Amino acid sequence: LLGPLGLTFSLIGFGWSKTFLSLLIFRCAQGVFNGNIGVVKTVMAEISDSSNLVQIMAFSPVSWNSGSTLGPIIGGLLAEPAKQWPDTFGKIRILREYPYLLPCATVALLSFVFFLIGLVGLKESSPVILARNRRAKRISPEPSSDTALISGAAPTYGAIAPSVEVSDVDEDIPSLRELLVPRLVIPLINYGFFCFSQTAYQVLLPLMYSTSIPNGGLGLSPYQIGVTRGIWGVTNSCFQIFVVPRVFRRFGARKTYIFAFSNFIVCIGAYPLLSFFAQRANKVDGIVWALVVIQLASNLAIGMAYAASQIYIVHSSPRPAALSSTNAVAQMISTITRALAPFIASALFAVSLEWNLAGGYMVYIVLLGVVAAGMGSSFLLAEDPKKAQ
Structure with a gap:
């Protein structure tokens, strides 16, 4: 709060x-x-179970996309x-x-x-807090027909024993050594690759679409970019709500994550193709728009990688009481990678065009290399998040 x-x-x-x-x-x-982003993820995990965790995590991208869409509109209008x-x-x-x-x-x-x-x-x-509250009630319970007349530690002859036993929860804050175990480190590494790749892709999108065709972009107007991203935002919300849970139930978290993350190859690899065909036609023709549709359609699938990574992180927590610390580490990794990605991607984009590195496509080669490394790490994920070692 x-x-x-x-x-x-x-x-x-x-x-x-x-x-x-x-x-x-x-x-x-x-x-x-x-910082309450990490708290929200923890609460979502604590109030869910294996039957609805996927549906709950699938709503996260919808919330993020809604804010990302409404925020610029409010700022621009007011x-x-x-x-x-x-x-x-x-x-x-x-x-x-x-x-x-x-x-x-x-x-x-x-x-x-x-x-x-x-x-x-x-x-x-x-x-932890719920267990603490239950212990407090157990020590000084409200009088009722089920309440013991004397404490459980005293002789119970002639008294009613407490009817409910409350299990204690370990309240110790987990150490860094306890968190940095393979079952958690591997999902965190994959989450870092995902955050970096997604942010780099999103940073390049308006740069690429708005840059003039002679300079390697598409030369789209702000109105065209806004309409395109608005249509994609609505489509993505429907996709995350209605399609993602079914995909998870059919293929599982590991296969879903690998497939979803592999779509970065299409999304980032489409940039040089868009530039090439736009320069060849000297305009945004049907081929270019078809590539834009393919790129944005692949971006729909990428959202499934976020939900899968969150499921792995939740199930890889050493114990329930360590879930908040686990999400805090994940949020730290997300913050660092999302801070570095815009600078690296935009700087590489400018340098590649200015110095004509690899024909102006060096930025995409570097980012595809990062995606390839992320693909390699995705195969290290356990088949079942609940049984990760």
Whole structure:
């Protein structure tokens, strides 16, 4: 609950900032409170079981894609409202003085609403805390017909023994050595490859689509890119909800992950083909659009790799009490790789075009090499996530 509440205040502070230092402070605060991503994954795993874990994890990309789609729309529509609507918002002094306050306040309001929903409807799911609460009730239970008249440690002659025995849960925080075992390290390595490859691919998408055809891109307008990604977003949401669970039930987590991750070969490998055919026709013709459709269709399957990796990570946790620490390590790996991937991919894209490395395609060769390494590590995954050693 501290996550959305903290985001509420940090977003308002960001929109109210006038100096770079304050912007930096509130942006760092947003990063801190975004740490509840790992908490959400832990809660999702704790409230699920083997019968519905796949369906629950399949909803994660839908949530992420919804936010990734709505966020830019809110920012684009509401930023600098005094300039966009001078007859209405232009008359409000605070919006003239703080041009980015309105979009930040709008998102802050949404975050606060989510905080209230969680405050009312979210129940504690941590096995450690639940066991602690049960022990507290066992020590000082409420009087009832089933309550022992004297404690279980005392002689029970003439008394009613407690009717329910509560098993204790180990509350010790797992050590790093306990977490860094092969059954968990292998899924974490694969998760790192997935996060890096996905982020690199997504960073190159707008760069490639918007760059002019002579410079190796497609020269699409912002409107064309927005419509294309919007259609893909709706299709992807339906795919993740209705198709992914059936695929997991039919083929299992390992085969699904290997197939889904292999689609990075198509997604990234399509970039040089798009550039080649666009330059040959000097326009975006039918062949180019067909390749775009193939690329985005392959990207639909990639979402299954995320769900599979989360299933492996959940089942590879040393013990239930260590699930939060396990997800924290996974989130750390995700943050590091997703921070490095945009810089590496965009820098390689610019250098490849400027210096004409491998005909301008060096960036794709390097990224396909990373994908090949990730494919190799995917075969190390256990056939059954529950039986990983």
